[in-house]
Amino acid sequence: MNKRTILSFCTVFLSFLASSSVQAEYALNLRAPVTEIATQIYDLHMLIMYVCIAIFIVVFSIMFYSLYKHRKSAGHKAVQFHEHHMLEVVWTIIPALILIGMAVPATKTILAMKDTREADMTIKATGHQWKWEYEYLGKDVRFISTLATPQEQIHNTAPKGEHYLLEVDNPVVVPVGKKVRVLLTAQDVIHAWWVPSFGVKQDAIPGFIKETWFRVEKEGTYRGQCAELCGKDHGFMPIVVEAVSEEKYNEWIASKKAAAAEAAASGDKEWSKDDLIANGKTVYEKNCAACHQANGAGLPPAFPALTGSKIANGPIADHLHIVLNGKNVMPHWKELLNDVEIASVVTYERNGLGNSVGDVLQPAQVKAAR
Numbered sequence: 014m015n016k017r018t019i020l021s022f023c024t025v026f027l028s029f030l031a032s033s034s035v036q037a038e039y040a041l042n043l044r045a046p047v048t049e050i051a052t053q054i055y056d057l058h059m060l061i062m063y064v065c066i067a068i069f070i071v072v073f074s075i076m077f078y079s080l081y082k083h084r085k086s087a088g089h090k091a092v093q094f095h096e097h098h099m100l101e102v103v104w105t106i107i108p109a110l111i112l113i114g115m116a117v118p119a120t121k122t123i124l125a126m127k128d129t130r131e132a133d134m135t136i137k138a139t140g141h142q143w144k145w146e147y148e149y150l151g152k153d154v155r156f157i158s159t160l161a162t163p164q165e166q167i168h169n170t171a172p173k174g175e176h177y178l179l180e181v182d183n184p185v186v187v188p189v190g191k192k193v194r195v196l197l198t199a200q201d202v203i204h205a206w207w208v209p210s211f212g213v214k215q216d217a218i219p220g221f222i223k224e225t226w227f228r229v230e231k232e233g234t235y236r237g238q239c240a241e242l243c244g245k246d247h248g249f250m251p252i253v254v255e256a257v258s259e260e261k262y263n264e265w266i267a268s269k270k271a272a273a274a275e276a277a278a279s280g281d282k283e284w285s286k287d288d289l290i291a292n293g294k295t296v297y298e299k300n301c302a303a304c305h306q307a308n309g310a311g312l313p314p315a316f317p318a319l320t321g322s323k324i325a326n327g328p329i330a331d332h333l334h335i336v337l338n339g340k341n342v343m344p345h346w347k348e349l350l351n352d353v354e355i356a357s358v359v360t361y362e363r364n365g366l367g368n369s370v371g372d373v374l375q376p377a378q379v380k381a382a383r
Contacts (some may be wrong), residue, residue, distance in 0.1 A: 136196070
């Protein structure tokens with residue numbers, strides 16, 4: 014390879030690296046912070062990186078200079094010595110001082126991360142396989158947040174969307190400038206609530222309450238994921254937080270309460286079989302298809318099939334009991350779904366997915382069974 018070829022190759026390669034699109038693809042730093050904790054984490058990360066770079070430059074500069082200056086070809090001979098007290102003291106004290114210098118800001122950040130006092134509001138987040146349940150304490154607002162990416166995209170029969178696997182049907186909504194305390198637990202296995210832009214990552218452990226907090230300074234939509242290997246659909250458990258003005262937040266709270274009241278009222282009316290089946294299909298695909306599959310085939314033996322099953326084709330009271338109270342890894346849906354949703358999904362499972370029992374479960378029956 015001649016010099017001209019090498020020069021041409023280097024020119025093309027450098028131009029490739031310099032292009033803005035390539036630099037965007039190869040962004041290696043942390044996500045841009047939008048909370049004070051995330052800013053502290055970012056600054057701490059940069060400080061320690063600069064310290065490491067400085068140590069690298071100093072140590073290797075001395076090493077390479079010594080290798081070059083005292084090489085054998087220049088006539089130098091190796092000097093034999095066994096100890097040097099002053100050198101040992103210096104290379105002990107300097108690293109200790111460096112560590113102390115890094116430990117002080119790190120400790121300050123860790124203590125700030127754990128300080129959940131004087132919060133303006135509290136949200137309880139419960140991890141389930143594979144969705145999040147949120148409860149706004151003191152606001153009488155509670156909902157389930159599940160993956161909203163269409164199955165067609167997941168199974169590669171449609172183009173991927175902009176927020177593939179990072180979109181939900183019910184995002185968390187918080188007001189900007191308010192300290193939000195988050196209480197975390199789990200219903201089945203260990204999950205983790207992680208939003209990189211907030212600098213928040215906290216495990217949700219069954220039987221324990223862990224806590225964290227954040228205060229968003231800028232309106233926007235921020236995305237995260239469960240950061241624990243919580244089962245087969247671990248990668249389908251996103252987190253979406255929308256930070257809005259306090260006025261929009263209050264409007265959202267009011268809309269959620271109105272929707273809950275409407276759902277409660279609709280539970281007292283008589284539903285047609287077709288309406289129950291249509292609504293139940295939506296409920297099933299959002300909450301049940303992850304384990305039992307969209308076609309009801311399941312993933313035996315962990316997740317049994319519903320098509321032709323004894324439960325879906327047996328007494329409707331037994332079917333309702335299983336849905337309400339759960340079994341093994343199946344959650345207690347009575348705590349997560351309202352009467353209309355449970356009546357709809359039971360009716361759908363008995364009259365869809367290859368089953369044709371023909372009976373109907375009304376929301377009033379679910380209410381009585383609770």
